[in-house]
Amino acid sequence: MPELDRPHSHQIIAPLKVLGKVSVVRKKVVSDGKEHAFPLYEYTLIKSVAHALPSYTFSTFDVPRKVCDSLDASTRRFWWNPKKEKGSFLAWKSWDQLCLPKNKGGLGFRRAKDFNEALIAKLTWMIVSNRESLCMSALRSKYKVNSDWLGKDPCKNASQSWKAIERMKTLISKGACFLVGDGAMIDIWKDPWVPWLPNFTPSPKDSSTAPRPLVVACLINQATRSWNIGMLEALFNADLVEAILNIPIPSFPKPDRLVWIADPKGLFSIHDRLKIFLWRIGSDSLPTKLNIAKRLGSGDTLCPCCNLEEESIIHLFFKCHAAKALWYANSWGIHSDNLPVHSCSDIIKLLVDPPFPYTSVISTSKNSLQNQSTTIFALTLECIWNHRNKIVHEPSHGNFLTICKGLEHRVFEHWQMYEEPSQSRGNGTFHWIPPSCDAVKLNVDAAWKNGNATLAVVARDSSGSVIKAWARQLVTKGPATAEASAIKWALVLAKQESFLKVTVESDAKVCINALLGVPDEANWNISTLCTDIQHLALDFVNCVFVWTKREANMVAHELAKFVFNQGLPFSCNQSTLPTSVMEAWQRDVISLSLLV
Known part of the structure; x- marks a missing residue:
């Protein structure tokens, strides 16, 4: 790894200043006559150029704060004043506010120093999590990185790059936790391995005496691949025992794996240009x-549109005569005076939780109606702003009727994007579909609340008849874990019933996606269960995992809900189904008869 002389590093990294690079693209944009496209161009260039150019250096060196501050200054100037490289400019919001996450009201820009530290932390994570690569292997070998490296003192005679890596160990320790595999490499008292605890490391029941060294494998009954409850109760208090019992043990031993516990994911979105406009x-x-x-x-x-009142945001978008006309002139006919908006935050609330449109729509589902309403409001606001800018900056600002028709056309274009797949095929409802004549379909579902779950499995043949149904309760930490546990249990039951070909159908998309992909890349809380499920699937002649909507999984859903309220293990055949489950099954049978 190349070395960097810190006292003069700002001179070496100075070419990374992005304003010069951005200026070239900016001049091209302006020469093409696309100035109206700002701030989308500004946002895109900052994300793809200003944040990308220093990535290699930032991921390798601890860059001085002076250089990072200079990069931030260049980016900030470009955001607020993209046409001039020098002179004063008006900043509507501070750089700190722009760098806040989008869910906190910012734009998600990166402070250069934070970005530098994040990339160094990523490198640290690659080292500590045993990422397989020649570079990582060389670093681990040179600096003697073992499983206890996070708790060791930093190396004194290391390179500047390695010292930067070691400074990130404290940060990594806050989110790194072992997923139990075989438990052979996890020290019970020193390593992080209980994800539900604040520091992931349990304390001994008797704190007055030093605990003897143990690894997690000692707490596992290897014959049954389950926790040794007697040993847990001897070592830990009741709360810790309960937390540990929630950790799934893989049915098939595999190496322990370090994972990052805080790993977010995500849904409905609109065009970046529109999002930036709404943020402003x-x-x-x-x-x-x-x-x-x-x-x-x-x-x-x-106000340049009416010349009657001051041009505040509320007046411009809701009170001005031109705005009122645009809200009302289209087929949804909204009276903007009646909308509950008195501040900028009220406008955002209107977009997040809008009233439904006042016209016929493509879909009658609640989510689709909400998406359509949000689209109407967002595009109408943008249309009003564009109309206002044409009045201010252009001598001719277009025909009002043409503007209204253009807005309506854009709204309907966006609505088409939010059609549900079933509707785009001309079928507005999901139905249960039978398996092939030599297979069994296992519909699974889980009901979860406050750590308690009920797993339900319903086995049906190609005619739709119920072969058998099962349900049982389970203590688990979350709904995703409960859904994955239900899928695993379904395969265990299918194996006991000697089914050879099975289709496992669930409405838990996160679980099905994980099973159709790589289990180790799934959410950490279901990774172990997904690996077990894929091992169990190999015991069948054919095993297929299918995602479906809740409407097509109502029999299993009703069974899980019924047993959750009853609180007892349950199994039955078709003739003894509970009433609510029987009604759901009969609806499926009627749907099948209509499809024939």
Whole structure:
């Protein structure tokens, strides 16, 4: 790994300053006559150029704060004043606010120093999690990285890069936790391995005496691949025993694996350009005449569309005559005076939780209606802003009827994107579909609340008849774990019943996606269960995993709900199904008869 002389490093990394690179692209954009595309171009260039250029250096060296501050200054200037490289400029929001995550009201820009530390931390993670590569192997060998490296003192005679890596150990320790495999490499008292604990490491029951060294494998009954409850109770208090019992043990031993516990994921989104525009409304950083006058201390504040009142954000988008006309002129006919908006935050609330549109729509499902309403409001706001800018900056600002028709066309284009797959095929409802004549379909579901779950499995043949149904209770930490446990239990039951060909159907998309992909890349809390499920699947002549919507999984859903309320293990055949489950099954039978 190349060395960097820290006292002069700012001179070596200075070419990373991105303003010069960005200027070239900026001039091309302006020369193409696309100035109206800002701030989308600004946002895209910052994300793809300013944040990308220093990635290699940032991931290898501890870059001085002076250089990082210079990069931040260049990026900040480009965001607020993309047409000039020098001179003063008006910043509507501080750089710290722009760097907040989007769910906190920012734009998700990166502070250079934070980005540098994050990439060094990623390198640290690759080393400690035994990432397989020649570079990682060389570093682990040179600096003697073992399973206890996170708790060791830093190496004194190391390179600058390695010292930067070691400084990240404290950060990594806050989120790193072992997934129990065979338990052979995990020290019970020193290593993090209980994900539900604040520091992931359990304390001994008797704190007055030093505990004897043990590995997690000592706590596992190897014959049954389950926790040795007697040993757990001897070593830990009742709360810790309960936490440990929630950790799944793989049925088939595999190496222990370090995972990062805080790993977020995510849904409905709109175009980046529109999101940036809506952010500027919500953060009150849109350059209306009133906002500019407030910043500069004086200036014309009259609305350019009506010349009657001050151009505040609320007036411009909801009270101005031009805005009212645009809201009402299209087929949804919204009276903007009746919308509950009195501040910028109210506008965002309107977008997040909108009233349904006042017209016929593509879908009648609640989610689709909400998406369609959000689309109407977001695109109408953008249309009003574009119309206002044409009045201010262009001598001819277009025909009003053409603007209205253009808005309606754009809204319907977006609505088409939110059609559900079933509707795009011309079928508005999901039905249960029988398996092939020589296979059994296992519909599974789980009901979960406050750590208690009920697993339900319903086996049906190609005619739709119920072969058998089962349900039982389980203590588990979350709904995803409960759903994965239900799938695993379904295969265990199928093996006991000597089914040869099975289709396992669940409405838990995260579990089915994990099973159709690589289990180790699944959410850490279901990774062990997914590996077990794939091992069990090999015991069948054919085993297929299928995701379906809740509507097609109602028999298993009703069974899980019924047994959750009853609180007892349950199994039955078709003739003894509970009433609610029987009704759901009969609906499936009727649907099948209509499809024939």
